Amino acid sequence: xxxxxxxxxxxxxxxxxxxxxxxxxxxxxxxxxxxxxxxxxxxxxxxxxxxxxxxxxxxxxxxxxxxxxxxxxxxxxxxxxxxxxxxxxxxxxxxxxxxxxxxxxxxxxxxx
Amino acid sequence: xxxxxxxxxxxxxxxxxxxxxxxxxxxxxxxxxxxxxxxxxxxxxxxxxxxxxxxxxxxxxxxxxxxxxxxxxxxxxxxxxxxxxxxxxxxxxxxxxxxxxxxxxxxxxxxxxxxxxxxxxxxxxxxxxxxxxxxxxxxxxxxxxxxxxxxxxxxxxxxxxxxxxxxxxxxxxxxxxxxxxxxxxxxxxxxxxxxxxxxxxxxxxxxxxxxxxxxxxxxxxxxxxxxxxxxxxxxxxxxxxxxxxxxxxxxxxxxxxxxxxxxxxxxxxxxxxxxxxxxxxxxxxxxxxxxxxxxxxxxxxxxxxxxxxxxxxxxxxxxxxxxxxxxxxxxxxxxxxxxxxxxxxxxxxxxxxxxxxxxxxxxxxxxxxxxxxxxxxxxxxxxxxxxxxxxxxxxxxxxxxxxxxxxxxxxxxxxxxxxxxxxxxxxxx
Numbered sequence: 344x345x346x347x348x349x350x351x352x353x354x355x356x357x358x359x360x361x362x363x364x365x366x367x368x369x370x371x372x373x374x375x376x377x378x379x380x381x382x383x384x385x386x387x388x389x390x391x392x393x394x395x396x397x398x399x400x401x402x403x404x405x406x407x408x409x410x411x412x413x414x415x416x417x418x419x420x421x422x423x424x425x426x427x428x429x430x431x432x433x434x435x436x437x438x439x440x441x442x443x444x445x446x447x448x449x450x451x452x453x454x455x
Numbered sequence: 456x457x458x459x460x461x462x463x464x465x466x467x468x469x470x471x472x473x474x475x476x477x478x479x480x481x482x483x484x485x486x487x488x489x490x491x492x493x494x495x496x497x498x499x500x501x502x503x504x505x506x507x508x509x510x511x512x513x514x515x516x517x518x519x520x521x522x523x524x525x526x527x528x529x530x531x532x533x534x535x536x537x538x539x540x541x542x543x544x545x546x547x548x549x550x551x552x553x554x555x556x557x558x559x560x561x562x563x564x565x566x567x568x569x570x571x572x573x574x575x576x577x578x579x580x581x582x583x584x585x586x587x588x589x590x591x592x593x594x595x596x597x598x599x600x601x602x603x604x605x606x607x608x609x610x611x612x613x614x615x616x617x618x619x620x621x622x623x624x625x626x627x628x629x630x631x632x633x634x635x636x637x638x639x640x641x642x643x644x645x646x647x648x649x650x651x652x653x654x655x656x657x658x659x660x661x662x663x664x665x666x667x668x669x670x671x672x673x674x675x676x677x678x679x680x681x682x683x684x685x686x687x688x689x690x691x692x693x694x695x696x697x698x699x700x701x702x703x704x705x706x707x708x709x710x711x712x713x714x715x716x717x718x719x720x721x722x723x724x725x726x727x728x729x730x731x732x733x734x735x736x737x738x739x740x741x742x743x744x745x746x747x748x749x750x751x752x753x754x755x756x757x758x759x760x761x762x763x764x765x766x767x768x769x770x771x772x773x774x775x776x777x778x779x780x781x782x783x784x785x786x787x788x789x790x791x792x793x794x795x796x797x798x799x800x801x802x803x804x805x806x807x808x809x810x811x812x813x814x815x816x817x818x819x820x821x822x823x824x825x826x827x828x829x830x831x832x833x834x835x836x837x838x839x840x841x842x843x844x845x846x847x848x849x850x851x852x853x854x855x856x857x858x859x860x861x862x863x864x865x866x867x868x869x870x871x872x873x874x875x876x877x878x879x880x881x882x883x884x
Binding site for chain 2: 387388391392393394395453
């Protein structure tokens, strides 16, 4: 199994969620995060004083998938999150040793 | 003391000044929101409380001795205890409320009790203005002491000098319709004194401390603008033509203050901001305060616009000189108050208000009034700055915890460390 983690623009969340649902993904976790990449932060101005805001708001999507589905799901996810402008975010895949469903105790693919 | 005879009391005047007092009372929570929106989430309750608490403490001090020290007796520099605990402020005369008016105010057409209540609201909001400069770092207990001592040692004497007919600045002929000198210059220069003793916020100016909720600030600005009708038009102490003139001047100056600030801001930084609109409106309101019932015609357009533009430039002074006037009390209230008090020396017009005995330069009165205005703001600044410094230094020396929160507490925020509360309890964990 793999954990697919995506950092995306907050306003692409709906598209990403819908795309994953179409592929039969049963669950995902979303959190609001802040950070920067090559896009860097942005500038805010209050009473003439400029503030460099280093971190921009992003959404982190985490989804556990079967090894066989990884390519299909990441491709679809990338497509849904992409605007083509700087700051679109990143997606990475990490191996997962085990997954257990809390309610039933099922493990492995059955727990996805 | 002059007794106010019942036959002089006018019901219309009385009704208006009672309402105006309530409007001015509402400005203090408005100011709390104006400032509260500009601080970070961890300090918003601390800021609201420093303002709101003034309604608690100053009200009591005012009825005890504050009013009497401001308006009792015939000494030029300080009142006396004739009206302490409101003695003789109210009496019944033929079944109606009458009482003793401050010396020289025998022509009042409202019961002295109403005058006392109206002035009380000014005493409440004036020290509250200082809180904007000291955001995020003063211990609440130190603020309580500063607030009380400042009201007695600074506000009452300065109000006496300028507002009481026996005050030395009043007698010299200085004009201050609703508190440009007594309220704004006075609180603005005091704010400078406090921040010099208190020091900068940890991390200022390198670490960004942007406003956490400009919607709160905009709501606060709206409340201030609304309440300012009571502040300025109420200072006519009657429902009459002067009140009407002051009412219109107030809203026109707020409008041009907003426009002046936004035009400069757009030209210099590329955007017209909501905080700029709010700040400009307040700058215009501050500047028109001393002038409200003394000028007419197009004067308020100029006074508000000039204040909006100059205050926009003035708020960046703190970066050049390195004092942390956190929410720009000096840049807006001191500078705006000075602009209004001095421009009154140019625009004061006897055809608007017969109380103008020396007219301004543009009304043909020469520079005499301007000179008096300079003396009034100069004396107020020196006195208020020195006494406020002394109060702060004394508190710093004698309060066991000093006047500033610890570094850890400043990091955690005033809400939790000073009041054991949080403003926005939305976190699940």
